[in-house]
Amino acid sequence: MSTEKIKDARRMVHWPGHMETDYIYTLGIAGEKFFTEMKNSGRIFAAKCKRCGFIYLPPRIYCERCFEKLTEWINVGTKGEVFTYTVAYVDVDSSKLKEPTIYAYIKFDGAHGGLIHKLGEVKHEDVQIGMPVEAVFKPLAERKANINDIKYFKPV
Amino acid sequence: MTDVAIVGVGCTGFKSVSPEVSYKELMFEAATRAYQDAGNINPRKDIDAFISVAEDYWEGFSIFDEFVPDQLGAVLRQLFTVSGDSIIGLGNAHMLIKTGHFDVVAVESHGKPSDILTLYDIVSFAMDPVFNRPLGGHPFYLAGLEMNRFLFETGNTKEDCAMVAVKNRDNALRNPYAAYGARIDLNDVFCSSPHFYPLNKFDISQPADGGIVIVLASDEVASDLNDCPIWIRGVGWASETPSLESRCFGEAVYAQLSAEMAYKEAKITSPSREIDFAEVDDLFSYKELQHMEAMRLCEVGEAGRLIAEGVTGIDGDLPINTSGGNLGMGWALEASGMQRLLEVVIQLRGDAGERQLADVEVGLAQSWRGIPTATGGTAVLSNC
Numbered sequence: 001m002s003t004e005k006i007k008d009a010r011r012m013v014h015w016p017g018h019m020e021t022d023y024i025y026t027l028g029i030a031g032e033k034f035f036t037e038m039k040n041s042g043r044i045f046a047a048k049c050k051r052c053g054f055i056y057l058p059p060r061i062y063c064e065r066c067f068e069k070l071t072e073w074i075n076v077g078t079k080g081e082v083f084t085y086t087v088a089y090v091d092v093d094s095s096k097l098k099e100p101t102i103y104a105y106i107k108f109d110g111a112h113g114g115l116i117h118k119l120g121e122v123k124h125e126d127v128q129i130g131m132p133v134e135a136v137f138k139p140l141a142e143r144k145a146n147i148n149d150i151k152y153f154k155p156v
Numbered sequence: 157m158t159d160v161a162i163v164g165v166g167c168t169g170f171k172s173v174s175p176e177v178s179y180k181e182l183m184f185e186a187a188t189r190a191y192q193d194a195g196n197i198n199p200r201k202d203i204d205a206f207i208s209v210a211e212d213y214w215e216g217f218s219i220f221d222e223f224v225p226d227q228l229g230a231v232l233r234q235l236f237t238v239s240g241d242s243i244i245g246l247g248n249a250h251m252l253i254k255t256g257h258f259d260v261v262a263v264e265s266h267g268k269p270s271d272i273l274t275l276y277d278i279v280s281f282a283m284d285p286v287f288n289r290p291l292g293g294h295p296f297y298l299a300g301l302e303m304n305r306f307l308f309e310t311g312n313t314k315e316d317c318a319m320v321a322v323k324n325r326d327n328a329l330r331n332p333y334a335a336y337g338a339r340i341d342l343n344d345v346f347c348s349s350p351h352f353y354p355l356n357k358f359d360i361s362q363p364a365d366g367g368i369v370i371v372l373a374s375d376e377v378a379s380d381l382n383d384c385p386i387w388i389r390g391v392g393w394a395s396e397t398p399s400l401e402s403r404c405f406g407e408a409v410y411a412q413l414s415a416e417m418a419y420k421e422a423k424i425t426s427p428s429r430e431i432d433f434a435e436v437d438d439l440f441s442y443k444e445l446q447h448m449e450a451m452r453l454c455e456v457g458e459a460g461r462l463i464a465e466g467v468t469g470i471d472g473d474l475p476i477n478t479s480g481g482n483l484g485m486g487w488a489l490e491a492s493g494m495q496r497l498l499e500v501v502i503q504l505r506g507d508a509g510e511r512q513l514a515d516v517e518v519g520l521a522q523s524w525r526g527i528p529t530a531t532g533g534t535a536v537l538s539n540c
């Protein structure tokens with residue numbers, strides 16, 4: 001859309017940019033509770049809405065359905081079932097992964113939500129929707145209060 | 157109440173790369189074409205407000221909206237940026253005109269993903285930094301999770317999805333704007349490499365560069381600017397929760413809610429009968445089926461049968477994505493939804509050439525903001 005266009009592809013130049021950003025993502029009240037309990041005691045906590053009864057996993061301090069403040073923490077155990085899963089063969093740079101990664105959305109018994117995580121100790125052809133699984137934690141000394149304190153979920 | 161029409165469209169066409177132009181030149185070309193199409197208006201005096209649809213991280217800028225006015229003819233004029241999706245941009249333009257304060261509004265959207273060397277890392281930055289991002293991996297695994305649950309709940313099959321991948325690339329061969337037209341068969345889809353089970357490579361849209369600008373006008377001036385104004389009968393948009401862990405995965409609730417909002421305004425009660433054709437988001441093949449069902453273009457669990465029977469083909473009773481969809485035209489970031497809208501306008505004008513549908517009066521355009529969002533928009537348009 002110009003009267004003069006570049007006709008020699010070898011002439012095209014560009015400026016290579018790099019956007020560097022560093023953050024700390026504050027966990028907040030619910031995040032502190034969730035990750036410190038997981039790190040220190042291997043327990044997984046959800047938050048219950050007193051008004052509608054909805055149990056949020058991961059926990060929050062407000063209900064997205066009634067906009068109520070949540071104050072009740074509930075230990076939901078470490079077991080759930082595979083609500084859906086996928087097998088990733090490709091990495092973020094679009095290269096082929098050496099070993100495919102199985103990701104799953106695990107719904108917890110006793111909560112309305114769940115966690116997105118990896119599955120382990122299972123062949124991907126054996127994974128099924130509805131399969132019961134439980135969290136496998138890293139050894140206490142290696143935990144850092146983040147989601148990877150859970151190594152993966154394995155079939156029960 | 158003021159009626160609003162689309163009176164101008166301009167498109168650069170979509171390509172896998174565009175190293176010969178900057179993003180500003182891409183936008184300038186789309187705008188120039190749209191203003192020409194809208195009765196050759198001069199944006200410096202004839203357009204009352206401008207809306208761009210853009211997202212900082214796609215562009216590699218902080219505060220990208222500051223870099224928008226000059227290439228649209230909008231310097232020293234009323235302009236704002238909508239982050240979300242181009243049909244949400246359309247909804248804002250629609251509302252501006254309905255206030256009575258603006259007669260002519262331009263909406264711009266573009267994508268230049270070939271400038272982004274780490275495209276899928278940028279997508280990853282859209283995921284929750286605490287609960288989701290530390291798991292690593294390619295963010296499109298979320299589409300694999302969603303597709304698996306969708307097929308499980310509805311009984312649609314991987315084969316049905318592969319048919320979408322074949323149909324839309326085939327339709328794109330008839331669309332000169334499309335980047336990825338191809339004649340492939342089901343076996344090609346099944347044999348393309350597995351990426352995120354049940355998604356294969358050919359089930360996934362490929363990035364494309366290009367821009368689209370549309371010009372909207374009130375009924376007061378629309379007929380002066382274009383002999384064939386395309387009327388906006390209804391617009392809707394909706395977002396589900398950002399928390400992946402609170403979503404239902406199988407259903408596209410955002411599409412359902414945005415469509416119902418648009419249907420209400422358009423006074424449509426039975427969309428499958430009242431809508432002649434639709435352009436729906438198909439960034440992943442299963443999305444076309446999931447969105448059709450969410451918007452009541454068919455019953456839940458029925459979309460797969462419709463494509464198998466050819467109902468959604470270009471010669472069927474309810475053609476879907478005659479443009480080629482995102483699978484055929486390309487994933488153009490914020491312009492992906494505007495591609496859908498553009499095709500509805502072209503079809504309703506009767507300008508679609510060899511892919512022109514006969515006797516169409518009402519068309520639907522629907523968009524999704526893409527992984528990992530659950531946000532989308534719907535517009536119902538008519539030529540009478």
Ligand SMILES: [Zn+2]
Pocket residue numbers: 049050051052053054063064065066067068
């Ligand atoms: Zn509640």
